[in-house]
Amino acid sequence: MDPIHQFQIVNLFSLGKLGSAEIAFTNSALFMLTAVVGLTLFLVIGTAGGRAVPTRLQSAAELSYEFVASMVRSTAGQEGMRFFPFVFTIFMFVLTLNLFGLIPYGFTVTSHIIITAALALMVFFTVLSYGLIRHGLHFFDLFVPKGVPIYILPMIVAIEILSFISRPISHSVRLFANMLAGHIALKVFAGFIILLGGALGAVGWAGGVLPFGMIVALTALELLVAFLQAYVFAVLTCIYLNDAIHPGH
Amino acid sequence: MRFLTQVYPISKVRAPFRAAEQQRSLNSKRVESMADGTQGPGNRKQPPDDEAALSARLQRLGERLTQASRPSENGSGPRRTADASAIARGFRLSTELVAGVLVGALLGWLLDRWLGISPWGLIVFLLLGFAAGVLNVMRAAGVVDERHLND
Numbered sequence: 001m002d003p004i005h006q007f008q009i010v011n012l013f014s015l016g017k018l019g020s021a022e023i024a025f026t027n028s029a030l031f032m033l034t035a036v037v038g039l040t041l042f043l044v045i046g047t048a049g050g051r052a053v054p055t056r057l058q059s060a061a062e063l064s065y066e067f068v069a070s071m072v073r074s075t076a077g078q079e080g081m082r083f084f085p086f087v088f089t090i091f092m093f094v095l096t097l098n099l100f101g102l103i104p105y106g107f108t109v110t111s112h113i114i115i116t117a118a119l120a121l122m123v124f125f126t127v128l129s130y131g132l133i134r135h136g137l138h139f140f141d142l143f144v145p146k147g148v149p150i151y152i153l154p155m156i157v158a159i160e161i162l163s164f165i166s167r168p169i170s171h172s173v174r175l176f177a178n179m180l181a182g183h184i185a186l187k188v189f190a191g192f193i194i195l196l197g198g199a200l201g202a203v204g205w206a207g208g209v210l211p212f213g214m215i216v217a218l219t220a221l222e223l224l225v226a227f228l229q230a231y232v233f234a235v236l237t238c239i240y241l242n243d244a245i246h247p248g249h
Numbered sequence: 250m251r252f253l254t255q256v257y258p259i260s261k262v263r264a265p266f267r268a269a270e271q272q273r274s275l276n277s278k279r280v281e282s283m284a285d286g287t288q289g290p291g292n293r294k295q296p297p298d299d300e301a302a303l304s305a306r307l308q309r310l311g312e313r314l315t316q317a318s319r320p321s322e323n324g325s326g327p328r329r330t331a332d333a334s335a336i337a338r339g340f341r342l343s344t345e346l347v348a349g350v351l352v353g354a355l356l357g358w359l360l361d362r363w364l365g366i367s368p369w370g371l372i373v374f375l376l377l378g379f380a381a382g383v384l385n386v387m388r389a390a391g392v393v394d395e396r397h398l399n400d
Contacts, residue, residue, distance in 0.1 A: 059382060082366045084316075155377070158377050158383045158385075159377055159380045159384055160381075162352055162353055162356070162374075162377055162378055162380075162381035163348060163349060163381040163384050163385050163388075165352050165356075166345075166348040166349045166351070166352040166378075166381060166382070166385060167348075169344075169348035169352060170341075170347070170348035170349075170385065171347045173344050173347070173348065174340055174341060175286070177344070178340060232341065236379040
């Protein structure tokens with residue numbers, strides 16, 4: 001009945017101690033490990049044959065490659081393709097975790113902000129370090145727009161820097177909030193059925209058809225959101241990487 | 250993983266079309282209308298043309314396939330159209346604004362604590378953060394060009 005219960009972290013077994021903190025293998029880690037192993041198997045088996053007429057599995061693997069590759073080319077240009085393995089990994093990882101969350105009794109790893117924040121910070125520091133290595137101090141041209149009068153430049157630069165720092169926050173919160181809100185909504189509507197049936201008996205169970213229809217519709221919507229948020233996360237990664245490749249125009 | 254290192258896996262997709270091309274010359278009557286799916290059902294009734302017309306159509310199909318599969322081959326420069334659906338856009342715009350304000354507030358509060366200038370850091374940075382949030386929203390919505398503020 002508790003709609004938050006589904007997000008609870010459970011320690012499955014302990015891996016030892018680091019200082020006073022326990023390093024435990026949790027249900028979250030289990031789902032992430034399953035996603036990584038499943039994705040690796042999918043891609044390795046799917047591309048093992050390399051047939052001219054692809055099998056279904058090979059076709060799915062090639063389609064996912066083509067999808068991400070065209071996304072990277074259209075947002076970060078041809079040069080962005082050097083980050084293709086990074087973007088592809090992030091997209092497939094997030095997409096798989098989102099879809100795993102929709103399986104009944106599954107656990108939605110991406111509904112914990114620590115996971116999405118770690119991914120977003122990884123993108124943030126990749127952009128920062130690659131931009132600095134590639135362009136040196138010219139990377140900071142990113143914060144200095146051209147053609148701005150000198151007397152408002154300090155304020156503009158401050159705003160640009162704040163805008164840059166706020167990126168990992170909006171990047172991570174978007175994915176986390178979408179997954180969290182969607183799964184809570186599903187559980188709340190499911191709870192309505194039990195409440196109606198418990199309070200009104202047979203009439204209540206019959207009335208429970210209404211929230212049940214809502215759950216069906218929400219599940220379809222969640223399927224869309226799961227894909228869409230993985231896509232948006234990857235597209236924003238490309239846009240941010242584009243700034244590291246071409247800072248200040 | 251050869252899958253990730255392959256530059257144009259589209260060649261694998263085109264291979265079956267090449268195979269179909271050879272087969273088509275054998276039994277061209279039966280499959281010729283499949284080549285141009287976009288010409289509509291009206292053309293399906295037409296009798297098969299001779300070999301020259303058929304190969305010209307196959308060439309056109311090949312060109313269209315190349316065009317459709319590699320839209321941004323020549324443009325190595327940046328492009329900034331993130332095409333997502335309306336829901337995603339809505340969520341994106343709201344989080345951009347909130348993120349800007351939050352970062353401003355956090356930085357202002359930290360500056361207040363470190364420099365002991367309370368409450369001026371919070372006041373100034375909250376306003377700057379709000380401006381950054383609005384800038385984020387405008388960029389996400391594509392109202393202003395990404396890096397050029399004043400045009």
